[in-house]
Amino acid sequence: MSIQALLPEIEPHLARPFEIEPLDGGFTNQTYKITGLNRTLVLKQVGRQQNILGLDPQQEVLALQRASMAGIGPRVIHHSQQGNFLLMEFLQGSLIEAADLNRPEILRAIVGQVQAVHQMQGIARACSPYHLVERYLQGASELGIKIPHQMAGFLRRMEGIEKRRSRDHTFTRVYCHNDLYRFNIMQTPQGIRLLDWELSGVGDAFFDLATLSFSNRFSREQDENLIFLYFGCCTPDLMQALQDMKFMNMLREIGWALLHAGLEPEQVNHQMDYLSWAHTVVQRLQEGHLDL
CATH class of the missing domain: 3.30.200.20 (Phosphorylase Kinase; domain 1)
Known part of the structure:
Protein backbone atom coordinates (compact mmCIF):
# COMPACT_ATOMS: atom_id res chain seq x y z
CA MET A 1 0.00 0.00 0.00
CA PHE A 90 10.53 8.77 16.52
CA LEU A 91 13.35 8.13 18.98
CA GLN A 92 16.28 10.53 19.08
CA GLY A 93 19.57 8.70 19.30
CA SER A 94 21.88 6.40 17.38
CA LEU A 95 21.96 2.72 16.56
CA ILE A 96 24.49 0.63 18.44
CA GLU A 97 27.81 0.08 16.66
CA ALA A 98 30.04 -2.98 17.04
CA ALA A 99 32.57 -0.97 19.06
CA ASP A 100 29.84 0.01 21.55
CA LEU A 101 29.52 -3.62 22.62
CA ASN A 102 33.08 -3.44 23.97
CA ARG A 103 32.01 -0.74 26.42
CA PRO A 104 30.98 -2.47 29.68
CA GLU A 105 28.33 0.12 30.55
CA ILE A 106 26.65 -0.22 27.14
CA LEU A 107 26.60 -4.03 27.16
CA ARG A 108 25.35 -4.01 30.75
CA ALA A 109 22.52 -1.66 29.77
CA ILE A 110 21.56 -3.83 26.78
CA VAL A 111 21.50 -6.98 28.91
CA GLY A 112 19.37 -5.16 31.47
CA GLN A 113 16.81 -4.33 28.79
CA VAL A 114 16.86 -7.92 27.53
CA GLN A 115 16.12 -9.08 31.06
CA ALA A 116 13.21 -6.63 31.17
CA VAL A 117 11.84 -8.10 27.92
CA HIS A 118 12.01 -11.57 29.42
CA GLN A 119 9.93 -10.39 32.38
CA MET A 120 7.03 -9.17 30.20
CA GLN A 121 3.79 -11.01 30.91
CA GLY A 122 0.34 -11.50 29.44
CA ILE A 123 1.07 -11.56 25.69
CA ALA A 124 -0.41 -14.65 24.03
CA ARG A 125 2.05 -15.01 21.19
CA ALA A 126 4.42 -17.97 20.91
CA CYS A 127 7.47 -17.68 18.65
CA SER A 128 10.20 -20.17 19.43
CA PRO A 129 13.46 -20.46 17.45
CA TYR A 130 12.21 -23.79 16.07
CA HIS A 131 8.96 -22.18 14.89
CA LEU A 132 10.91 -19.46 13.10
CA VAL A 133 13.19 -21.90 11.28
CA GLU A 134 10.37 -24.24 10.26
CA ARG A 135 8.09 -21.46 8.99
CA TYR A 136 10.89 -19.70 7.11
CA LEU A 137 11.83 -22.92 5.33
CA GLN A 138 8.21 -23.83 4.63
CA GLY A 139 7.55 -20.36 3.23
CA ALA A 140 10.67 -20.49 1.05
CA SER A 141 9.71 -23.90 -0.29
CA GLU A 142 6.18 -22.72 -1.10
CA LEU A 143 7.69 -19.81 -3.03
CA GLY A 144 9.67 -22.24 -5.18
CA ILE A 145 13.07 -21.88 -3.52
CA LYS A 146 15.19 -25.03 -3.39
CA ILE A 147 16.25 -25.83 0.16
CA PRO A 148 20.00 -26.68 0.40
CA HIS A 149 20.53 -30.41 0.93
CA GLN A 150 22.71 -29.70 3.99
CA MET A 151 19.62 -28.51 5.85
CA ALA A 152 18.50 -32.12 6.46
CA GLY A 153 21.47 -32.72 8.76
CA PHE A 154 21.14 -29.31 10.36
CA LEU A 155 17.46 -29.94 11.14
CA ARG A 156 18.30 -33.27 12.80
CA ARG A 157 20.72 -31.38 15.03
CA MET A 158 17.95 -28.85 15.71
CA GLU A 159 15.69 -31.67 16.94
CA GLY A 160 18.36 -32.66 19.44
CA ILE A 161 18.70 -29.08 20.65
CA GLU A 162 14.93 -28.70 21.03
CA LYS A 163 14.77 -31.90 23.08
CA ARG A 164 17.68 -30.80 25.27
CA ARG A 165 16.30 -27.30 25.80
CA SER A 166 12.82 -28.65 26.62
CA ARG A 167 14.21 -29.75 29.99
CA ASP A 168 14.65 -26.08 30.91
CA HIS A 169 11.22 -25.07 32.19
CA THR A 170 12.29 -21.55 33.18
CA PHE A 171 14.12 -19.86 30.33
CA THR A 172 12.29 -21.53 27.42
CA ARG A 173 8.96 -19.95 28.40
CA VAL A 174 9.72 -16.25 28.52
CA TYR A 175 8.74 -13.41 26.22
CA CYS A 176 11.58 -12.74 23.77
CA HIS A 177 12.44 -10.03 21.27
CA ASN A 178 13.85 -12.62 18.81
CA ASP A 179 15.59 -10.07 16.57
CA LEU A 180 18.37 -8.49 18.65
CA TYR A 181 20.66 -7.41 15.85
CA ARG A 182 22.54 -4.15 16.35
CA PHE A 183 20.27 -2.28 13.94
CA ASN A 184 17.39 -2.97 16.34
CA ILE A 185 19.19 -1.55 19.38
CA MET A 186 19.27 2.21 19.87
CA GLN A 187 21.09 4.37 22.36
CA THR A 188 18.85 7.32 23.29
CA PRO A 189 19.12 10.11 25.89
CA GLN A 190 16.71 8.03 28.00
CA GLY A 191 18.80 4.87 27.68
CA ILE A 192 18.81 1.75 25.51
CA ARG A 193 15.65 1.10 23.49
CA LEU A 194 14.82 -1.97 21.39
CA LEU A 195 13.22 -1.56 17.96
CA ASP A 196 11.24 -3.84 15.62
CA TRP A 197 9.20 -6.28 17.69
CA GLU A 198 7.71 -8.13 14.71
CA LEU A 199 9.23 -11.51 15.62
CA SER A 200 8.70 -11.20 19.36
CA GLY A 201 6.93 -13.96 21.25
CA VAL A 202 7.24 -16.56 23.98
CA GLY A 203 10.41 -18.52 23.36
CA ASP A 204 13.93 -19.19 24.63
CA ALA A 205 15.78 -16.45 26.52
CA PHE A 206 19.10 -17.81 25.27
CA PHE A 207 18.05 -17.09 21.69
CA ASP A 208 18.09 -13.35 22.41
CA LEU A 209 21.49 -13.58 24.08
CA ALA A 210 22.82 -15.72 21.24
CA THR A 211 21.64 -13.22 18.62
CA LEU A 212 23.88 -10.59 20.20
CA SER A 213 26.78 -13.04 20.25
CA PHE A 214 26.55 -14.68 16.84
CA SER A 215 25.82 -11.49 14.87
CA ASN A 216 28.79 -9.68 16.42
CA ARG A 217 31.28 -12.57 16.44
CA PHE A 218 31.76 -12.58 20.19
CA SER A 219 34.82 -14.40 21.47
CA ARG A 220 34.48 -17.09 24.12
CA GLU A 221 35.52 -14.54 26.73
CA GLN A 222 32.80 -12.17 25.52
CA ASP A 223 30.26 -15.01 25.62
CA GLU A 224 31.24 -15.79 29.20
CA ASN A 225 30.88 -12.13 30.12
CA LEU A 226 27.47 -11.97 28.44
CA ILE A 227 26.27 -15.00 30.41
CA PHE A 228 27.67 -13.56 33.64
CA LEU A 229 25.94 -10.21 33.11
CA TYR A 230 22.59 -11.94 32.60
CA PHE A 231 22.78 -14.73 35.20
CA GLY A 232 25.38 -13.51 37.69
CA CYS A 233 27.42 -16.65 37.06
CA CYS A 234 28.77 -18.66 34.14
CA THR A 235 28.56 -22.46 34.10
CA PRO A 236 29.20 -25.09 31.39
CA ASP A 237 25.44 -25.73 31.10
CA LEU A 238 24.71 -22.05 30.52
CA MET A 239 27.46 -21.84 27.92
CA GLN A 240 26.12 -24.95 26.18
CA ALA A 241 22.65 -23.40 25.98
CA LEU A 242 24.17 -20.27 24.44
CA GLN A 243 26.05 -22.34 21.85
CA ASP A 244 22.87 -24.25 21.01
CA MET A 245 21.01 -21.01 20.39
CA LYS A 246 23.88 -19.62 18.30
CA PHE A 247 23.37 -22.66 16.07
CA MET A 248 19.64 -21.88 15.97
CA ASN A 249 20.42 -18.29 14.98
CA MET A 250 22.49 -19.58 12.07
CA LEU A 251 19.55 -21.73 10.95
CA ARG A 252 17.18 -18.79 11.32
CA GLU A 253 19.51 -16.67 9.19
CA ILE A 254 19.51 -19.32 6.45
CA GLY A 255 15.73 -19.67 6.54
CA TRP A 256 15.22 -15.90 6.54
CA ALA A 257 17.47 -15.46 3.51
CA LEU A 258 15.84 -18.31 1.58
CA LEU A 259 12.36 -16.92 2.20
CA HIS A 260 13.36 -13.44 1.07
CA ALA A 261 15.00 -14.89 -2.02
CA GLY A 262 11.52 -16.05 -3.03
CA LEU A 263 9.67 -12.81 -2.35
CA GLU A 264 9.02 -10.31 -5.12
CA PRO A 265 11.54 -7.43 -5.32
CA GLU A 266 8.95 -4.89 -4.15
CA GLN A 267 8.33 -7.00 -1.03
CA VAL A 268 11.87 -6.73 0.32
CA ASN A 269 13.60 -3.60 1.50
CA HIS A 270 17.20 -3.97 0.38
CA GLN A 271 18.90 -4.89 -2.85
CA MET A 272 20.61 -8.02 -1.61
CA ASP A 273 21.48 -11.42 -3.06
CA TYR A 274 19.53 -13.39 -0.45
CA LEU A 275 20.15 -16.78 -2.05
CA SER A 276 23.91 -16.25 -2.13
CA TRP A 277 23.84 -15.12 1.50
CA ALA A 278 21.91 -18.24 2.53
CA HIS A 279 24.54 -20.48 0.93
CA THR A 280 27.32 -18.46 2.58
CA VAL A 281 25.79 -19.09 6.01
CA VAL A 282 25.31 -22.79 5.16
CA GLN A 283 29.00 -23.01 4.29
CA ARG A 284 30.05 -21.28 7.50
CA LEU A 285 27.90 -23.68 9.50
CA GLN A 286 29.43 -26.66 7.70
CA GLU A 287 32.87 -25.33 8.61
CA GLY A 288 31.87 -25.26 12.27
CA HIS A 289 31.29 -21.51 12.63
CA LEU A 290 28.47 -20.27 14.85
CA ASP A 291 28.65 -16.63 13.84
CA LEU A 292 28.17 -14.46 10.76
Missing part, protein backbone atom coordinates in the same frame (compact mmCIF):
# COMPACT_ATOMS: atom_id res chain seq x y z
CA SER A 2 1.35 3.44 -0.93
CA ILE A 3 2.06 6.15 1.62
CA GLN A 4 -0.53 8.35 -0.07
CA ALA A 5 -3.21 5.74 0.61
CA LEU A 6 -2.34 5.83 4.32
CA LEU A 7 -2.51 9.62 4.66
CA PRO A 8 -6.12 9.68 5.96
CA GLU A 9 -5.00 7.59 8.95
CA ILE A 10 -1.74 9.49 9.45
CA GLU A 11 -3.09 13.04 9.26
CA PRO A 12 -5.00 13.02 12.59
CA HIS A 13 -1.69 12.45 14.38
CA LEU A 14 0.51 15.03 12.61
CA ALA A 15 0.07 18.70 11.81
CA ARG A 16 0.58 19.59 8.15
CA PRO A 17 2.72 20.24 6.28
CA PHE A 18 4.89 17.20 6.82
CA GLU A 19 7.86 15.59 5.12
CA ILE A 20 8.25 11.87 4.45
CA GLU A 21 11.65 10.21 4.06
CA PRO A 22 12.63 6.52 4.02
CA LEU A 23 14.66 5.12 6.91
CA ASP A 24 17.49 2.64 6.44
CA GLY A 25 18.04 -0.30 8.76
CA GLY A 26 15.33 -2.91 8.39
CA PHE A 27 15.59 -5.68 5.79
CA THR A 28 11.98 -6.87 5.87
CA ASN A 29 9.63 -3.90 6.22
CA GLN A 30 9.48 -0.41 4.76
CA THR A 31 9.93 2.30 7.38
CA TYR A 32 9.61 6.05 7.00
CA LYS A 33 10.34 9.12 9.08
CA ILE A 34 7.42 11.55 8.92
CA THR A 35 8.10 15.05 10.21
CA GLY A 36 5.14 17.34 10.87
CA LEU A 37 4.81 20.76 12.48
CA ASN A 38 4.10 19.32 15.92
CA ARG A 39 6.24 16.16 16.09
CA THR A 40 8.12 13.43 14.22
CA LEU A 41 6.84 9.87 13.87
CA VAL A 42 7.95 6.59 12.31
CA LEU A 43 5.69 4.70 9.93
CA LYS A 44 6.33 0.98 9.56
CA GLN A 45 4.60 -0.84 6.71
CA VAL A 46 4.41 -4.54 7.48
CA GLY A 47 5.62 -6.91 4.76
CA ARG A 48 4.58 -10.48 3.96
CA GLN A 49 6.96 -12.04 6.46
CA GLN A 50 4.56 -11.75 9.41
CA ASN A 51 1.75 -13.55 7.58
CA ILE A 52 4.08 -16.30 6.36
CA LEU A 53 5.33 -16.84 9.90
CA GLY A 54 1.77 -16.95 11.24
CA LEU A 55 2.34 -14.14 13.75
CA ASP A 56 -0.60 -12.02 14.91
CA PRO A 57 0.19 -8.32 14.24
CA GLN A 58 -2.18 -7.20 17.00
CA GLN A 59 -0.04 -9.10 19.50
CA GLU A 60 2.99 -7.19 18.23
CA VAL A 61 1.14 -3.96 19.02
CA LEU A 62 0.38 -5.24 22.52
CA ALA A 63 4.04 -6.18 23.00
CA LEU A 64 5.15 -2.73 21.86
CA GLN A 65 2.68 -1.07 24.23
CA ARG A 66 3.99 -3.14 27.15
CA ALA A 67 7.59 -2.47 26.10
CA SER A 68 6.95 1.27 25.90
CA MET A 69 5.42 1.35 29.38
CA ALA A 70 8.46 -0.53 30.68
CA GLY A 71 10.89 1.88 29.00
CA ILE A 72 12.17 -0.76 26.58
CA GLY A 73 10.69 0.25 23.21
CA PRO A 74 9.09 3.14 21.30
CA ARG A 75 5.53 4.28 21.95
CA VAL A 76 2.78 3.22 19.54
CA ILE A 77 0.81 6.25 18.34
CA HIS A 78 -1.60 4.46 16.00
CA HIS A 79 -1.99 1.09 14.30
CA SER A 80 -4.28 -0.22 11.61
CA GLN A 81 -6.88 -2.82 12.50
CA GLN A 82 -5.71 -4.82 9.47
CA GLY A 83 -2.21 -4.98 10.94
CA ASN A 84 -0.52 -3.61 7.82
CA PHE A 85 1.13 -0.57 9.40
CA LEU A 86 2.25 0.98 12.68
CA LEU A 87 2.76 4.63 13.57
CA MET A 88 5.29 5.09 16.38
CA GLU A 89 7.21 7.84 18.10
Whole structure:
Protein backbone atom coordinates (compact mmCIF):
# COMPACT_ATOMS: atom_id res chain seq x y z
CA MET A 1 0.00 0.00 0.00
CA SER A 2 1.35 3.44 -0.93
CA ILE A 3 2.06 6.15 1.62
CA GLN A 4 -0.53 8.35 -0.07
CA ALA A 5 -3.21 5.74 0.61
CA LEU A 6 -2.34 5.83 4.32
CA LEU A 7 -2.51 9.62 4.66
CA PRO A 8 -6.12 9.68 5.96
CA GLU A 9 -5.00 7.59 8.95
CA ILE A 10 -1.74 9.49 9.45
CA GLU A 11 -3.09 13.04 9.26
CA PRO A 12 -5.00 13.02 12.59
CA HIS A 13 -1.69 12.45 14.38
CA LEU A 14 0.51 15.03 12.61
CA ALA A 15 0.07 18.70 11.81
CA ARG A 16 0.58 19.59 8.15
CA PRO A 17 2.72 20.24 6.28
CA PHE A 18 4.89 17.20 6.82
CA GLU A 19 7.86 15.59 5.12
CA ILE A 20 8.25 11.87 4.45
CA GLU A 21 11.65 10.21 4.06
CA PRO A 22 12.63 6.52 4.02
CA LEU A 23 14.66 5.12 6.91
CA ASP A 24 17.49 2.64 6.44
CA GLY A 25 18.04 -0.30 8.76
CA GLY A 26 15.33 -2.91 8.39
CA PHE A 27 15.59 -5.68 5.79
CA THR A 28 11.98 -6.87 5.87
CA ASN A 29 9.63 -3.90 6.22
CA GLN A 30 9.48 -0.41 4.76
CA THR A 31 9.93 2.30 7.38
CA TYR A 32 9.61 6.05 7.00
CA LYS A 33 10.34 9.12 9.08
CA ILE A 34 7.42 11.55 8.92
CA THR A 35 8.10 15.05 10.21
CA GLY A 36 5.14 17.34 10.87
CA LEU A 37 4.81 20.76 12.48
CA ASN A 38 4.10 19.32 15.92
CA ARG A 39 6.24 16.16 16.09
CA THR A 40 8.12 13.43 14.22
CA LEU A 41 6.84 9.87 13.87
CA VAL A 42 7.95 6.59 12.31
CA LEU A 43 5.69 4.70 9.93
CA LYS A 44 6.33 0.98 9.56
CA GLN A 45 4.60 -0.84 6.71
CA VAL A 46 4.41 -4.54 7.48
CA GLY A 47 5.62 -6.91 4.76
CA ARG A 48 4.58 -10.48 3.96
CA GLN A 49 6.96 -12.04 6.46
CA GLN A 50 4.56 -11.75 9.41
CA ASN A 51 1.75 -13.55 7.58
CA ILE A 52 4.08 -16.30 6.36
CA LEU A 53 5.33 -16.84 9.90
CA GLY A 54 1.77 -16.95 11.24
CA LEU A 55 2.34 -14.14 13.75
CA ASP A 56 -0.60 -12.02 14.91
CA PRO A 57 0.19 -8.32 14.24
CA GLN A 58 -2.18 -7.20 17.00
CA GLN A 59 -0.04 -9.10 19.50
CA GLU A 60 2.99 -7.19 18.23
CA VAL A 61 1.14 -3.96 19.02
CA LEU A 62 0.38 -5.24 22.52
CA ALA A 63 4.04 -6.18 23.00
CA LEU A 64 5.15 -2.73 21.86
CA GLN A 65 2.68 -1.07 24.23
CA ARG A 66 3.99 -3.14 27.15
CA ALA A 67 7.59 -2.47 26.10
CA SER A 68 6.95 1.27 25.90
CA MET A 69 5.42 1.35 29.38
CA ALA A 70 8.46 -0.53 30.68
CA GLY A 71 10.89 1.88 29.00
CA ILE A 72 12.17 -0.76 26.58
CA GLY A 73 10.69 0.25 23.21
CA PRO A 74 9.09 3.14 21.30
CA ARG A 75 5.53 4.28 21.95
CA VAL A 76 2.78 3.22 19.54
CA ILE A 77 0.81 6.25 18.34
CA HIS A 78 -1.60 4.46 16.00
CA HIS A 79 -1.99 1.09 14.30
CA SER A 80 -4.28 -0.22 11.61
CA GLN A 81 -6.88 -2.82 12.50
CA GLN A 82 -5.71 -4.82 9.47
CA GLY A 83 -2.21 -4.98 10.94
CA ASN A 84 -0.52 -3.61 7.82
CA PHE A 85 1.13 -0.57 9.40
CA LEU A 86 2.25 0.98 12.68
CA LEU A 87 2.76 4.63 13.57
CA MET A 88 5.29 5.09 16.38
CA GLU A 89 7.21 7.84 18.10
CA PHE A 90 10.53 8.77 16.52
CA LEU A 91 13.35 8.13 18.98
CA GLN A 92 16.28 10.53 19.08
CA GLY A 93 19.57 8.70 19.30
CA SER A 94 21.88 6.40 17.38
CA LEU A 95 21.96 2.72 16.56
CA ILE A 96 24.49 0.63 18.44
CA GLU A 97 27.81 0.08 16.66
CA ALA A 98 30.04 -2.98 17.04
CA ALA A 99 32.57 -0.97 19.06
CA ASP A 100 29.84 0.01 21.55
CA LEU A 101 29.52 -3.62 22.62
CA ASN A 102 33.08 -3.44 23.97
CA ARG A 103 32.01 -0.74 26.42
CA PRO A 104 30.98 -2.47 29.68
CA GLU A 105 28.33 0.12 30.55
CA ILE A 106 26.65 -0.22 27.14
CA LEU A 107 26.60 -4.03 27.16
CA ARG A 108 25.35 -4.01 30.75
CA ALA A 109 22.52 -1.66 29.77
CA ILE A 110 21.56 -3.83 26.78
CA VAL A 111 21.50 -6.98 28.91
CA GLY A 112 19.37 -5.16 31.47
CA GLN A 113 16.81 -4.33 28.79
CA VAL A 114 16.86 -7.92 27.53
CA GLN A 115 16.12 -9.08 31.06
CA ALA A 116 13.21 -6.63 31.17
CA VAL A 117 11.84 -8.10 27.92
CA HIS A 118 12.01 -11.57 29.42
CA GLN A 119 9.93 -10.39 32.38
CA MET A 120 7.03 -9.17 30.20
CA GLN A 121 3.79 -11.01 30.91
CA GLY A 122 0.34 -11.50 29.44
CA ILE A 123 1.07 -11.56 25.69
CA ALA A 124 -0.41 -14.65 24.03
CA ARG A 125 2.05 -15.01 21.19
CA ALA A 126 4.42 -17.97 20.91
CA CYS A 127 7.47 -17.68 18.65
CA SER A 128 10.20 -20.17 19.43
CA PRO A 129 13.46 -20.46 17.45
CA TYR A 130 12.21 -23.79 16.07
CA HIS A 131 8.96 -22.18 14.89
CA LEU A 132 10.91 -19.46 13.10
CA VAL A 133 13.19 -21.90 11.28
CA GLU A 134 10.37 -24.24 10.26
CA ARG A 135 8.09 -21.46 8.99
CA TYR A 136 10.89 -19.70 7.11
CA LEU A 137 11.83 -22.92 5.33
CA GLN A 138 8.21 -23.83 4.63
CA GLY A 139 7.55 -20.36 3.23
CA ALA A 140 10.67 -20.49 1.05
CA SER A 141 9.71 -23.90 -0.29
CA GLU A 142 6.18 -22.72 -1.10
CA LEU A 143 7.69 -19.81 -3.03
CA GLY A 144 9.67 -22.24 -5.18
CA ILE A 145 13.07 -21.88 -3.52
CA LYS A 146 15.19 -25.03 -3.39
CA ILE A 147 16.25 -25.83 0.16
CA PRO A 148 20.00 -26.68 0.40
CA HIS A 149 20.53 -30.41 0.93
CA GLN A 150 22.71 -29.70 3.99
CA MET A 151 19.62 -28.51 5.85
CA ALA A 152 18.50 -32.12 6.46
CA GLY A 153 21.47 -32.72 8.76
CA PHE A 154 21.14 -29.31 10.36
CA LEU A 155 17.46 -29.94 11.14
CA ARG A 156 18.30 -33.27 12.80
CA ARG A 157 20.72 -31.38 15.03
CA MET A 158 17.95 -28.85 15.71
CA GLU A 159 15.69 -31.67 16.94
CA GLY A 160 18.36 -32.66 19.44
CA ILE A 161 18.70 -29.08 20.65
CA GLU A 162 14.93 -28.70 21.03
CA LYS A 163 14.77 -31.90 23.08
CA ARG A 164 17.68 -30.80 25.27
CA ARG A 165 16.30 -27.30 25.80
CA SER A 166 12.82 -28.65 26.62
CA ARG A 167 14.21 -29.75 29.99
CA ASP A 168 14.65 -26.08 30.91
CA HIS A 169 11.22 -25.07 32.19
CA THR A 170 12.29 -21.55 33.18
CA PHE A 171 14.12 -19.86 30.33
CA THR A 172 12.29 -21.53 27.42
CA ARG A 173 8.96 -19.95 28.40
CA VAL A 174 9.72 -16.25 28.52
CA TYR A 175 8.74 -13.41 26.22
CA CYS A 176 11.58 -12.74 23.77
CA HIS A 177 12.44 -10.03 21.27
CA ASN A 178 13.85 -12.62 18.81
CA ASP A 179 15.59 -10.07 16.57
CA LEU A 180 18.37 -8.49 18.65
CA TYR A 181 20.66 -7.41 15.85
CA ARG A 182 22.54 -4.15 16.35
CA PHE A 183 20.27 -2.28 13.94
CA ASN A 184 17.39 -2.97 16.34
CA ILE A 185 19.19 -1.55 19.38
CA MET A 186 19.27 2.21 19.87
CA GLN A 187 21.09 4.37 22.36
CA THR A 188 18.85 7.32 23.29
CA PRO A 189 19.12 10.11 25.89
CA GLN A 190 16.71 8.03 28.00
CA GLY A 191 18.80 4.87 27.68
CA ILE A 192 18.81 1.75 25.51
CA ARG A 193 15.65 1.10 23.49
CA LEU A 194 14.82 -1.97 21.39
CA LEU A 195 13.22 -1.56 17.96
CA ASP A 196 11.24 -3.84 15.62
CA TRP A 197 9.20 -6.28 17.69
CA GLU A 198 7.71 -8.13 14.71
CA LEU A 199 9.23 -11.51 15.62
CA SER A 200 8.70 -11.20 19.36
CA GLY A 201 6.93 -13.96 21.25
CA VAL A 202 7.24 -16.56 23.98
CA GLY A 203 10.41 -18.52 23.36
CA ASP A 204 13.93 -19.19 24.63
CA ALA A 205 15.78 -16.45 26.52
CA PHE A 206 19.10 -17.81 25.27
CA PHE A 207 18.05 -17.09 21.69
CA ASP A 208 18.09 -13.35 22.41
CA LEU A 209 21.49 -13.58 24.08
CA ALA A 210 22.82 -15.72 21.24
CA THR A 211 21.64 -13.22 18.62
CA LEU A 212 23.88 -10.59 20.20
CA SER A 213 26.78 -13.04 20.25
CA PHE A 214 26.55 -14.68 16.84
CA SER A 215 25.82 -11.49 14.87
CA ASN A 216 28.79 -9.68 16.42
CA ARG A 217 31.28 -12.57 16.44
CA PHE A 218 31.76 -12.58 20.19
CA SER A 219 34.82 -14.40 21.47
CA ARG A 220 34.48 -17.09 24.12
CA GLU A 221 35.52 -14.54 26.73
CA GLN A 222 32.80 -12.17 25.52
CA ASP A 223 30.26 -15.01 25.62
CA GLU A 224 31.24 -15.79 29.20
CA ASN A 225 30.88 -12.13 30.12
CA LEU A 226 27.47 -11.97 28.44
CA ILE A 227 26.27 -15.00 30.41
CA PHE A 228 27.67 -13.56 33.64
CA LEU A 229 25.94 -10.21 33.11
CA TYR A 230 22.59 -11.94 32.60
CA PHE A 231 22.78 -14.73 35.20
CA GLY A 232 25.38 -13.51 37.69
CA CYS A 233 27.42 -16.65 37.06
CA CYS A 234 28.77 -18.66 34.14
CA THR A 235 28.56 -22.46 34.10
CA PRO A 236 29.20 -25.09 31.39
CA ASP A 237 25.44 -25.73 31.10
CA LEU A 238 24.71 -22.05 30.52
CA MET A 239 27.46 -21.84 27.92
CA GLN A 240 26.12 -24.95 26.18
CA ALA A 241 22.65 -23.40 25.98
CA LEU A 242 24.17 -20.27 24.44
CA GLN A 243 26.05 -22.34 21.85
CA ASP A 244 22.87 -24.25 21.01
CA MET A 245 21.01 -21.01 20.39
CA LYS A 246 23.88 -19.62 18.30
CA PHE A 247 23.37 -22.66 16.07
CA MET A 248 19.64 -21.88 15.97
CA ASN A 249 20.42 -18.29 14.98
CA MET A 250 22.49 -19.58 12.07
CA LEU A 251 19.55 -21.73 10.95
CA ARG A 252 17.18 -18.79 11.32
CA GLU A 253 19.51 -16.67 9.19
CA ILE A 254 19.51 -19.32 6.45
CA GLY A 255 15.73 -19.67 6.54
CA TRP A 256 15.22 -15.90 6.54
CA ALA A 257 17.47 -15.46 3.51
CA LEU A 258 15.84 -18.31 1.58
CA LEU A 259 12.36 -16.92 2.20
CA HIS A 260 13.36 -13.44 1.07
CA ALA A 261 15.00 -14.89 -2.02
CA GLY A 262 11.52 -16.05 -3.03
CA LEU A 263 9.67 -12.81 -2.35
CA GLU A 264 9.02 -10.31 -5.12
CA PRO A 265 11.54 -7.43 -5.32
CA GLU A 266 8.95 -4.89 -4.15
CA GLN A 267 8.33 -7.00 -1.03
CA VAL A 268 11.87 -6.73 0.32
CA ASN A 269 13.60 -3.60 1.50
CA HIS A 270 17.20 -3.97 0.38
CA GLN A 271 18.90 -4.89 -2.85
CA MET A 272 20.61 -8.02 -1.61
CA ASP A 273 21.48 -11.42 -3.06
CA TYR A 274 19.53 -13.39 -0.45
CA LEU A 275 20.15 -16.78 -2.05
CA SER A 276 23.91 -16.25 -2.13
CA TRP A 277 23.84 -15.12 1.50
CA ALA A 278 21.91 -18.24 2.53
CA HIS A 279 24.54 -20.48 0.93
CA THR A 280 27.32 -18.46 2.58
CA VAL A 281 25.79 -19.09 6.01
CA VAL A 282 25.31 -22.79 5.16
CA GLN A 283 29.00 -23.01 4.29
CA ARG A 284 30.05 -21.28 7.50
CA LEU A 285 27.90 -23.68 9.50
CA GLN A 286 29.43 -26.66 7.70
CA GLU A 287 32.87 -25.33 8.61
CA GLY A 288 31.87 -25.26 12.27
CA HIS A 289 31.29 -21.51 12.63
CA LEU A 290 28.47 -20.27 14.85
CA ASP A 291 28.65 -16.63 13.84
CA LEU A 292 28.17 -14.46 10.76
